[in-house]
Amino acid sequence: MLDLFFEAGNLKRLPRTGWLLRGVSNPESIADHSYRAVLITLFLADSLRERGVDIDVERALKIAILHDLAEARITDIPLTAQYYLDKKRAETRAALEIFIKAGPKARDYFELFREYEEGLSLEGRLVKFADKLEMLIQALEYEEAGFRNLDEFWSTLDDLRKSEFYEHFQDLVEGLAALRKQKC
Amino acid sequence: MLDLFFEAGNLKRLPRTGWLLRGVSNPESIADHSYRAVLITLFLADSLRERGVDIDVERALKIAILHDLAEARITDIPLTAQYYLDKKRAETRAALEIFIKAGPKARDYFELFREYEEGLSLEGRLVKFADKLEMLIQALEYEEAGFRNLDEFWSTLDDLRKSEFYEHFQDLVEGLAALRKQKC
Amino acid sequence: MLDLFFEAGNLKRLPRTGWLLRGVSNPESIADHSYRAVLITLFLADSLRERGVDIDVERALKIAILHDLAEARITDIPLTAQYYLDKKRAETRAALEIFIKAGPKARDYFELFREYEEGLSLEGRLVKFADKLEMLIQALEYEEAGFRNLDEFWSTLDDLRKSEFYEHFQDLVEGLAALRKQKC
Amino acid sequence: MLDLFFEAGNLKRLPRTGWLLRGVSNPESIADHSYRAVLITLFLADSLRERGVDIDVERALKIAILHDLAEARITDIPLTAQYYLDKKRAETRAALEIFIKAGPKARDYFELFREYEEGLSLEGRLVKFADKLEMLIQALEYEEAGFRNLDEFWSTLDDLRKSEFYEHFQDLVEGLAALRKQKC
């Protein structure tokens, strides 16, 4: 297990390449992103439960924590590369091998990973929603700081609007959209 | 809630000052540290449950996710300052006000924070164990990379050895100690 | 004394957190700021003396050099934290203990620090004026470089305008205000 | 062609991930590496020609200049990922599409790329030799600066010793090996 913890350290050292390629100097690490995605998942999952949605919060949190772990081996392959590489397949295979280090529950962890990757469960899809929301919040923070060149990220707003969670989190999504309009 | 997510972004921008003051250039962010502390908590909590320990994994994860959130306002006050400032009191008050942004469950979140801060629950103490373990793993990573001047951090090893969790995670703790002896 | 010189090295390693929190990547260090605050003090103090103001230039320079030294222990606590922490009291106590390392003149140095902190002397207040002017010049430099999100810093302009030194340095203050209007 | 020049700018922004993963903070960019690999190629190729080897120096230089260009899309995929991804295939396909931007000579440039990738020509193999030599020189520079954790890179020394160019550049290779022994 110690070995797995060391390997996760790569996520601190590796930059999120989407920002890097658009000229953000010293962008956030993958771990930076993962942390806030986890945090957002916590508040969204609790909020859904309060509203009567039948959601397994522990499961959602675990998915959020593990969803980018394979990038400790694969790195944050940017869109420009995904046309030439099967990123999803690579991450899936790497995830499987990383989780083996975790001992007897490896299969369970891998199952959580697949729920995210394939959108197989409500919890997996919520993490995907949180993941995209996190990215847009970061995009706005960079834009507020003065960075430009991030327009194309905002097409993700449509994904959020079409999501099954939009009815619950319309305020969040439209609040973010309004902030962007106002500030940029 | 959106406001809370933006505030959490500070954890990405703020460095861990302990490393900074000892000359580590571009050290990890608070969010970097928090992420791996959360990850470690996940594996340790699941492992305890497997061993028959009665632990609330969801609760442990939430504590880990929230335990450093107050630093988004207070920053990572280093030891050199703690003699002059009541860091704990400041973080507690800031945590309370941050959680108010989260709506009706603010009280619950604050309770989780206090479980960590005061060691009131098994889950709170496990996160403290994970938090220290994470710090030592990072210390070793910096030492392996060539940084020196980090000896004093290793006194934390004794805290881990005296912890109630040591019986369960002796292999982890001594594995780390052995790695350090071998590599540094 | 050597020990004091080493401790002052922290000011090189610690970032100015005000910029950091607003998204300036790799902002200036505390020492960077202190240096220009000292330089500005030199020219302002000399200029006041030329205009017949009875000012002790050596005293003013010493105050400027020492005014941020306590941050070597306390770090640059940002506004978000000052609501929860007694920064002034912490810096005052830390300053006292740092100056003790300087030997028999410790009391004198502490007195200089308090003149700044409490605005007890013309020289102490001049350094406060220089300190704020330095911050605004830096804000404009970051804005010229493309960083945004720094509007709130400019409320400090009013402090400069209400200062007793405004009559002498109106040209400087309004020159800066005009530059900002023109460029941003 | 302008578009191609902009795309090549990615090589300045992207770090060499091998160093990054071993804890070198702010490592060189891909372009940094490429530049010195090109420079080394120049001197080695000229030297070979002087010694009577029948080598096309222009061809060698072009191969060196173009050999990492595909990484502008693919990024510097580290060894940890290559087990899961077909890096070579991805780079080959990306290279082909990038060169199309260069107009009628696209085929020729792609041919040069393949000479490197597949070791089809003396010139292609020389660039591979220069590429590895450059990496080891950089490794030694990082080690001299204090970074550790780079031992495994030095197995590449054997590749250089087994190369067809070793007879010509034994002094270089063994000079480097001796420097390392002496300094580290």
Add this chain to the structure above:
Amino acid sequence: MLDLFFEAGNLKRLPRTGWLLRGVSNPESIADHSYRAVLITLFLADSLRERGVDIDVERALKIAILHDLAEARITDIPLTAQYYLDKKRAETRAALEIFIKAGPKARDYFELFREYEEGLSLEGRLVKFADKLEMLIQALEYEEAGFRNLDEFWSTLDDLRKSEFYEHFQDLVEGLAALRKQKC
């Protein structure tokens, strides 16, 4: 020769000071710039040859590779300093001594350097054209990323328009000018 390769490593470590002084944080290295200048030279030289211009491509590439090598000793002296220092003379003398490390062909390399420095040959002048084009492309990339304060660099556009190569590369130059108008 090994010694020369080590010395060239300085070009990776040294920033381009023009950007630094205008507030670009973590600007490109000299090697970053040199790499793309070499790449541009390759495509421009090949293109000229295709159009029937009598140009020695190998010679042009060598000049591009070597044209900034003296900065490994002299650093990238900015315009603010050139009024007080004879940069050209210093670089010329440093180049001569660096090339001596390259052995018997030192004189030839120095000749290439002078062709660039003095514009003595078509190839030397082409590298100057490529060098300026590279700088403007980088300026636009920084501007697209959000950096400001780079207006004065664009006077170089006139140099490109007055160049003997403008008739061949009007599309490139005006394409760049149009992009800037559109984006900034």
Add this chain to the structure above:
Amino acid sequence: MLDLFFEAGNLKRLPRTGWLLRGVSNPESIADHSYRAVLITLFLADSLRERGVDIDVERALKIAILHDLAEARITDIPLTAQYYLDKKRAETRAALEIFIKAGPKARDYFELFREYEEGLSLEGRLVKFADKLEMLIQALEYEEAGFRNLDEFWSTLDDLRKSEFYEHFQDLVEGLAALRKQKC
């Protein structure tokens, strides 16, 4: 005068090239160095006065504050370049022109600069002593942090030992030498 303050901002942006060339990533700025050199001057000058040495402390402080200001135009030209460039002459001429911005006292400031540059006064020579001491303290800090490759800086220790101030500050100099022996 505002213009002079802006120009001094360059000292924050420019790295100390001596560290940079030896592989220290993100080294201190010129302003970082200047700040501590000023601070050291303060304590040394006061200490000398206490011991009955006839020294003008205000004068010493002003010299320390101004002694590197010319580098705002000239940058920190490293030793590798000084063989090819007349750094001293360049800095002297730049200092003169910078001080003209300070108004009627320009001549006085220039005189202070020359006292340092030429060692014309006790105060000028004290700043040179403080400047070297600062550099060695920084060298030790980098070495403690893990950076290597800084041996040659320590020849400066001899300069300190031969200085007229050694009799007063033997404890400081030998204390530093002892620390280095112990730690490195």
